[in-house]
Amino acid sequence: MTTKTLDGVAVDVNDEGFFEHPEQWTEAMAPVLAKEQGIDTLTDRHWTVLRFMRKEYAEHGTGPTVRVLGKTSGVSVKELYELFPKGPAKLAARIAGIPKPRGCI
């Protein structure tokens, strides 16, 4: 585990850069996290997905998989890949400050 500073606040992240403590995340940190992943601007559509991820995490203790996102977030899998290239579930989890989705067993 390491500590990094985002928006002037120290947060704990794991070796892969996922938040250890989602409660340390604030919306102001998201644009910084997005830039680190090569997303320069967060649009309303990005925010739809990020807020959905936060809500899912709060309710189920894990972020949803891409397939579940596509069925339930109101954003299709195709668009999810346009918004978060190279893996929406992981990328959106990273930017939304929640742990890596458990996904599958």
Added chain:
Amino acid sequence: MAHRIVILGGGTGGTLTANRLRRRYRASEASITVVDHDDRHVYQPGLLFVPFGLAHPEDIVRSRRRQLADGVEFVEAAVDHLDTDHDTVHLEGGASLPYDVLVVATGAVLATDETPGLTGDGWMEKVFTFYSLEGAAALEAALTRFERGRLVVNVVDMPIKCPVAPLEFCFLADWYFHERGVRDQVEIVYVTPLDGAFTKPTASRALAGLLAEKNVELVTEFNTGEVDGAGNRLVGYDGREVPFDLAVVVPAHGGAPWVGRSPGLGDSLDFVPADLHTLQAEAKPNVFAIGDATNLPASKAGSVTHFEGEVLVENVARFLAGEPLDATYDGHANCFIETGFHKALLIDFNYDTEPLPGHFPAQVGLPLLKESRLNHLGKLMFQWFYWHGLLPGRDIPGITPAMPAAGKAALASH
């Protein structure tokens, strides 16, 4: 009045639950009814062997009804939906079944329609699945004709039944083409949505090593967006393409469609949310779920269902007696992984402990995470045990529902 216990699904979980409950209650104490839409019980672990001619479709199917103990009623009908408010199952055709306790054991279904093109051009000609009896049988004929080219094995999305089966398919394909003397003309490629060969780190490394050893190419983090049969390629959502001459696809899975028609019962994939340790459904206290039908973070596998069975039956009884439930199911799974050439690997794990090296069930036993002939024999013997031990609801001597720690080197000091 006798308790009315209704079990939806006459597969592994439904059958073993019915038979265990029948031993627990006299006929005057409880009626036990099993509902399924047909009378064909498929030994699903056998599907892996059919494409290679190592099992025949007719050998792995038996009557569902005949696996049920005397005194268990079998209703051959499809479920329309469940009304948990009125504790009633509605069957297709209009009949209904009231219950005091319901067990959901309708497993997982293949969601082939969720992948564009999968059942389009080339389906059952050069694009197959071995996750159905018809698919496995058709693939056998196609493999017989296949002498050169690129064989792509693709898992569309997790969760799937028996998450090791697609890897086993690669290992057996390697062996099969070796035996036929054409292995050097066949490329084998394993394409997975995971970031490694398997879900758990230690086993993932061991299995990735085996794939490399057997010259199977590994493509990771591939989310299949389309199967283009006419163009002989898989297209990923991220734009990557994987060309094939023969594609063996494990479709995305969902729960039984009736779950989706039952208000408040299932999740977005129609699996039934249930308590990790008691198997009681979140929907209502008198509903329980077992096996592939649940949303539990455990493998969708017969061994999991078998281990769940004991806890489930205990909890049905405790619920009916008004006692607190037994919260001891630990996610225990135990899987043989066929690696070809008369060898197999064995893995044993639960919710908290990933598959580790060592021996099962104790220091003297079958080697874990290591190829051996003994494990292969274990897998073959298991088919006999399935029909004659597991389904009748008998325990395996020395094998408990809880995962054993003895024999796992890394845990022995605890």
